[in-house]
Amino acid sequence: MNAPHNARNPGDLDLDFGDAGLAPFPPGMFDGQSKLLSDGRILSACTDNTTPTLTMVRHLQNGTLDASFGEQGVTRIDMPDSQMAAYARMEVQPDDSALVYGPIGRSGSHHSFVCKVLPDGTIDSAFGVAGFCILDFGHQSELVSEIVRLDDGKVMALVSGPGADGLEDVYLVRLVNGHLDPSFGDNGEGYVRVSRLVTLHFAVTASGGYVMTPRTDFSTATFRQYLPDGSLDRSFGENGQVTVPLPSPTGDARFNQVSVQPDGKILAVGYANVGTGNHTLTIRLNPDGSTDSTFNGGEPKIMVFQGHQSRNENAVYLPDGRIVAAGDILDRPGDICLMRLQPNGNLDASFGSNGLVISNPGGDDRCQGLQVQSDGKILVCGLRVMESSPDRMYLARYLG
Numbered sequence: 001m002n003a004p005h006n007a008r009n010p011g012d013l014d015l016d017f018g019d020a021g022l023a024p025f026p027p028g029m030f031d032g033q034s035k036l037l038s039d040g041r042i043l044s045a046c047t048d049n050t051t052p053t054l055t056m057v058r059h060l061q062n063g064t065l066d067a068s069f070g071e072q073g074v075t076r077i078d079m080p081d082s083q084m085a086a087y088a089r090m091e092v093q094p095d096d097s098a099l100v101y102g103p104i105g106r107s108g109s110h111h112s113f114v115c116k117v118l119p120d121g122t123i124d125s126a127f128g129v130a131g132f133c134i135l136d137f138g139h140q141s142e143l144v145s146e147i148v149r150l151d152d153g154k155v156m157a158l159v160s161g162p163g164a165d166g167l168e169d170v171y172l173v174r175l176v177n178g179h180l181d182p183s184f185g186d187n188g189e190g191y192v193r194v195s196r197l198v199t200l201h202f203a204v205t206a207s208g209g210y211v212m213t214p215r216t217d218f219s220t221a222t223f224r225q226y227l228p229d230g231s232l233d234r235s236f237g238e239n240g241q242v243t244v245p246l247p248s249p250t251g252d253a254r255f256n257q258v259s260v261q262p263d264g265k266i267l268a269v270g271y272a273n274v275g276t277g278n279h280t281l282t283i284r285l286n287p288d289g290s291t292d293s294t295f296n297g298g299e300p301k302i303m304v305f306q307g308h309q310s311r312n313e314n315a316v317y318l319p320d321g322r323i324v325a326a327g328d329i330l331d332r333p334g335d336i337c338l339m340r341l342q343p344n345g346n347l348d349a350s351f352g353s354n355g356l357v358i359s360n361p362g363g364d365d366r367c368q369g370l371q372v373q374s375d376g377k378i379l380v381c382g383l384r385v386m387e388s389s390p391d392r393m394y395l396a397r398y399l400g
Contacts, residue, residue: 010399011338011352013359014377017397018063022361026065026074029055029393031087033369034381037096040373041066044381045088045100045117046393052079054088054100056121063397075121079104079113080132086110091147097124099155101144104134111136112144112159116178128178135159135173137191144173145200154181156210158202159191170195172202172210172230185230192230201257206264206287209233213255213268220245221253221283221300223266237289244283244291246300249275256313256327265292269325271311272302278330279304280312280339282323296345303339305329306356310337314370322348324400326370326380334364336380338398351400361396376400 008014013021023042032046032055044057054077058069065073079085086103093099096119103110112135116127123131135144135157142161149155155175163169173191174181180190197214205211208228216222220243225236232240246253255270264287272281280303284295291298303310309330316324321343329335335358340351347355361380368382378398385391 008399009352010350011340011357012399013361014397014399016062017377018059018395021396021398023059023063023395023397024065025057025393025395027392029057030391031368031383032381032393033089034059034371034379034393034395035090035092035098035369036371036373036379037092038094039096042379042395043090043092043096043098044393044395045090045098047085047088047102048076049084049391052082052084053077054079054085054115054117056098056117058121059395063395070121077115077117077123077131080130080134085113089146091149093149095119099147099149101147101157103141103143105141111142112157114144114147114155114157114175114178126177128175131178133175133178137161137169137171143200146202148202148204150174150204151208156204158199158212160199163196167196168198169193170197170199170214172226194226194230194232195224201255201268203258203260203266205260205266211236211258211260211266213258213270215254216243219248219253221255221268221272221281223258223268223285223289225289235288242285242289244285244300246272246281247274247302252278253281255281256311257315259315259317261317267315267317267323269312269315269327271327272300274302276304277309278311280310280325280327280337282312282315282325282341282345284345294344301341301345305337305339306353306358308332308335308337308358312337313367316370316372318372318376324370324372324378326367326378328367329358332358333385335360336365336367336382338378338380357398359396359398361394363394365394372400 029046034044058066116124174184182188253272312327338357340348364385
């Protein structure tokens with residue numbers, strides 16, 4: 001029997017979510033990120049590009065605003081010293097509180113903030129100073145690019161800023177309840193400088209160390225691994241570093257996310273320029289840094305996405321071993337891309353068009369977050385760039 005003409009398939013927008021697949025946001029919600037809560041509701045942290053506030057928005061499982069949260073689904077938190085936050089990123093904790101972070105500042109310089117938001121959307125005043133930790137290591141500008149909650153409840157942050165010699169200073173920073181951890185780093189400073197190369201992404205390894213993806217030269221993809229104390233893990237790869245050659249000619253290669261699977265394998269996604277423009281890049285390594293021969297034959301997976309230039313921004317490892325990745329179509333502004341891979345790296349032909357989806361949820365959209373629900377449905381969030389009005393957040397759901 002043929003399927004009805006309006007049947008929805010894996011990779012299609014979920015029309016039962018929000019308004020035709022898109023969750024509504026109140027006006028003024030700018031650059032932010034959405035994450036799943038333990039009960040399936042969705043929490044978003046957003047900045048307001050007109051006022052020095054952090055806005056938290058909660059949606060129900062069906063994509064409608066949760067009227068039981070704050071004022072009709074929205075709470076607002078004043079930023080310290082009335083400073084503007086450029087954007088907000090977030091990690092949800094096991095108790096459904098959230099660690100929210102991003103750049104804060106004015107007049108061309110910025111530092112970084114980390115704050116803790118309680119499950120009811122209010123600031124946790126016991127965290128840091130009045131709920132905020134401001135990270136300032138003396139550079140003109142500093143960026144906290146990612147944070148991770150450790151098993152003991154402490155928080156590790158990756159922070160970088162331009163050094164006096166023009167190279168990057170990259171730090172691992174450990175926090176205890178919003179303060180620098182005196183048991184970490186030299187002389188109780190709470191931080192360790194780990195690199196002079198631009199490094200924006202890291203993940204906690206199965207052994208409690210940290211794997212990072214610094215930017216080195218244009219012909220390789222590079223990984224470095226560090227021990228829990230921030231020193232280089234020389235048992236990883238060759239003296240702590242792995243370089244994966246890319247096909248020639250390669251003009252650039254960058255990772256936008258690195259993660260560690262439950263089996264300890266390292267998964268990284270981004271893009272590579274291999275002479276025909278930028279295309280999605282996916283690499284998987286074994287825990288010791290050797291290439292994983294069970295994924296794409298041990299080779300980097302670089303794909304021309306239905307003839308378009310593209311990049312992967314995020315990836316999620318599914319319980320059955322498949323991988324969902326999301327990113328942007330670069331030569332068609334506004335379109336996002338999704339792909340689902342089999343455990344061996346082959347495209348999953350049951351998803352979209354032979355494993356690939358190009359979607360325009362409704363504007364000039366940029367992917368900034370990806371999560372997969374327990375039922376396999378896919379949440380994508382990001383920034384919608386507007387021509388005649390302020391940019392705003394979007395949250396879309398796709399069938400899995």
